[in-house]
Amino acid sequence: MSSRSADFAGRVLDWYDRHGRKDLPWQQAVTPYRVWVSEIMLQQTQVATAIPYFERFMASYPTLADLAEAPLDDVLHHWAGLGYYARARNLHKAAQLAVDRHDGELPAALDDLEALPGIGRSTAGAILSLGMGRRAAILDGNVKRVLARHEALAGDPARSEVLRRFWDVAERYTPVERTANYNQAMMDLGATLCTRSRPACGICPVNDSCRGHAEGSPAQYPQKQRKAATPERATRMLLCLNARGEVWLRQRPPSGLWGGLWTFPELPLEAGAPAGQDWPAFVHVFTHFRLHIHPRLVRGDQPPVVPAGITGGADAGEDAGVNEAPGRWVTLAPLPALGVPAPVQQLLQRLQALVENES
DNA sequence: AATGCGGGGTT
DNA sequence: AACCCAGCATT
Structure with missing residues (x-):
């Protein structure tokens, strides 16, 4: 020593x-x-x-x-x-x-x-x-x-x-x-x-x-690594709400972005999407990119039909199978004990308020 | 050896 | 708005 x-x-x-x-x-x-x-x-x-x-x-x-x-x-x-x-x-x-x-x-x-x-x-x-x-x-x-x-x-x-x-x-x-x-x-x-x-060197042992x-x-010290500008991405999230006040969620693949978590079906903005009511878009910030989320409320009792080969927008690298991943109707009140990423949680709470108002 | 991976607090 | 936080897995 x-x-x-x-x-x-x-x-x-x-x-x-x-x-x-x-x-x-x-x-x-x-x-x-x-x-x-x-x-x-x-x-x-x-x-x-x-x-x-x-x-x-x-x-x-x-x-x-x-x-x-x-x-x-x-x-x-x-x-x-x-x-x-x-x-x-x-x-x-x-x-x-x-x-x-x-x-x-x-x-x-x-x-x-x-x-x-x-x-x-x-x-x-x-x-x-x-x-x-x-x-x-x-x-x-x-x-x-x-x-x-x-x-x-x-x-x-x-x-x-x-x-x-x-x-x-x-x-x-x-x-x-x-x-x-x-x-x-x-x-x-x-x-x-x-x-x-601003380290407090004056009182450091x-x-x-x-x-x-x-x-x-x-x-x-320590030397900071340079950070590249974060790219922008966009996705449309389909907020499918049925007459029983349930929404359709699907579980993402176990690895990759939001792996294993439950999210709304997603489509690229340019893809053909079911008709519905568009909610204001907002930005969710990741470490390595910014995601523009465009929610669309779609009412109906059938799960959304997403054309084969259309991939979700949040994870640009994910397989085409994401939107065909296991999905289910979930109640809004109470929300089931599933893992849900932060922006999806925000949307679920707004859906809760909507259904609450209508009943 | 470099990059992907969340969300939020601090400055 | 930039920076980075009691890092690790993957490629």
Whole structure:
């Protein structure tokens, strides 16, 4: 260990004892399962957003066995609105694998954890350290930012060679003792003090050894990757409403955009669509494109007939089979426990209000 | 090695 | 309006 890093962990741990977060839901009644669920929810998701989802999830699935036995639709329903739905599918699948392969427990080896779907190196390290008291390094966005600044690590972390250097530093600094508190402290430092813009270097416990601070511009680390302009796409969603006040939803294929979730039938704007009442179009923003949604209310007691070979508009790459995927009439009040993406949920609520007014 | 994958909070 | 968040899987 280099002389610069000799007491790095010690200073971080002292800071944690005084200022670290200790009241997060997954820090109470700690089990590997609870830590695992929290880590999956927190991938690319801010703490405040994940908390209510975590509480509802744990109320419904208190144990790993409960999750493994639950229907996937029910799990996706709990995930609806949180995004990155492959996380929910992988979580459910991994719970079943843990029952089959590991006697219903999460394995305590890094390799075995990483073999489970949805668990990568950082999440495996978090489960081991925070949930099992083992020594393991993590490297999430917070740790990446703290280390990039402290070491003045240049280069885009998206590049594998740069990422390897980040992991080397993370492993080197991770202490043998109190690993859980150290890892939690590093995330707390990144979230509350070493923030993306305007870091509070004046009160940072490791400012005296921080190269980024010494250079005078810590905010330049880590290097941000350039982002291409987001393309625009458009789709027409058919809001098919029958006389019983039910709407027609279909389940999307298990992988890809909104995988496994239930949505309205979709058509490209230029395709021939059933007659109906057009609702105002609105934009839904994804990470990699903007989707213009044109809803059309179509009344009738037959499911929509979508010409063969016409693909949906939301996912430009999806197969022609999407609109022929399993569909069903669903009641609006109450809405069944199905996973529904955010813009579809908005439309369902407006349909609910419409039917409510008419009855 | 680069890209796909949601939704929402922060600045 | 840009940026990015307790990343991982896929290609």
